[in-house]
Amino acid sequence: VSNPQIGAWYTRLDSADIDWAALSASISIAKRLELSYGFGYTDANKYGDSSVRTHNVGAKINLLPDGAFDTPWLPAVSVGTVIKHTDAATADALGLDKTGADFYAVATKLVPNDILPFLVSAGIQASDEVVNGVVGHGDYGFGWFANIDVIPVSWLALGAGYKSGIDTDKVHNHDYY
Numbered sequence: 001v002s003n004p005q006i007g008a009w010y011t012r013l014d015s016a017d018i019d020w021a022a023l024s025a026s027i028s029i030a031k032r033l034e035l036s037y038g039f040g041y042t043d044a045n046k047y048g049d050s051s052v053r054t055h056n057v058g059a060k061i062n063l064l065p066d067g068a069f070d071t072p073w074l075p076a077v078s079v080g081t082v083i084k085h086t087d088a089a090t091a092d093a094l095g096l097d098k099t100g101a102d103f104y105a106v107a108t109k110l111v112p113n114d115i116l117p118f119l120v121s122a123g124i125q126a127s128d129e130v131v132n133g134v135v136g137h138g139d140y141g142f143g144w145f146a147n148i149d150v151i152p153v154s155w156l157a158l159g160a161g162y163k164s165g166i167d168t169d170k171v172h173n174h175d176y177y
Contacts, residue, residue: 002027002028002029002031003027004025004026004027005025005026005027006023006024006025007022007023007024007025008021008022008023008024009021009022016044017044018042018043018044019042019043020040020041020042020043020134021040021041021042022038022039022040022041023038023039023040024036024037024038024039024056025037025038026058031062031065032061032062033059033060033061033062034058034059034060034061034062034080035058035059036056036057036058036059036060036082037055037056037057037058038054038055038056038058039053039054039055039056040052040053040054040055040056040134041053041054042054042134052086052087052088052134052135053086053087054084054085054086054087054133054134055084055085056082056083056084056085056133057082057083058080058081058082058083059080059081060078060079060080060081061078061079061080062076062077062078063077063078063079064076064077066108066109066110073109075107075108075109075120076107076108076109077105077106077107078105078106078108079103079104079105079106080103080104080106081101081102081103081104082101082102082104083099083100083101084099084100084101084102084129084133084137085098085099085133086098086099086133086134086135086136086137088134088135088136090135090136091135091136091137094130094135094136096130096135096136096137096138097128097136097137097138098136098137099137100127100128100129100133100136100137100138101128102125102126102127102128102129102133103125103126103127104123104124104125104126104145105123105124106121106122106123106145107121107122107123108120108121109121116150116151116152117150117151118148118149118150118151119147119148119149119151119157119159120146120147120148121145121146121147121148122144122145122146123144123145123146124142124143124144124145125142125143125144125145125163125166126140126141126142127140127141127142127143127166127168128140128141128168129166129168129173130168130171130173131173132173132176137168138168138171139168140168141166141167141168142166143163143164143165143166144163144164145161145162145163145164146161146162147159147160147161147162148160148161160177161176161177162175162176162177163175163176
């Protein structure tokens, strides 16, 4: 069992008058199974449904470890799911489900470097989310995601990522950077 990993973020969307925050934790078991939980809070101040809470429970299994079969160039390959729940009243108003799930496959490669090691990931996703699951869940669509992180010290990764917007129920979710 690994040490727990904890993450937090906050975003202020001034033009939409939305505050969005999340807290998450994960733990790995036997270097193969990762279990996670995330709590999100969104305050959409001018949209009436002003405070929305989300709960996300995830599981990811590593099918192929980084550098398997003595091939240093081979990335780790994993598959996973995230079950998402929102308490948004807009889900009912729009005829959306309050609970849904994402399914994904991802390849990740740690590139060791004497100066600054970095991590590269890319994957595909099937999701029924509307606005990252905050508003609700509908029909499934497909998208992709990628990120790169530098690791200045063993306990910290700094990076940038992209997630394509997924079309569900004739709603186009925005891309995330």
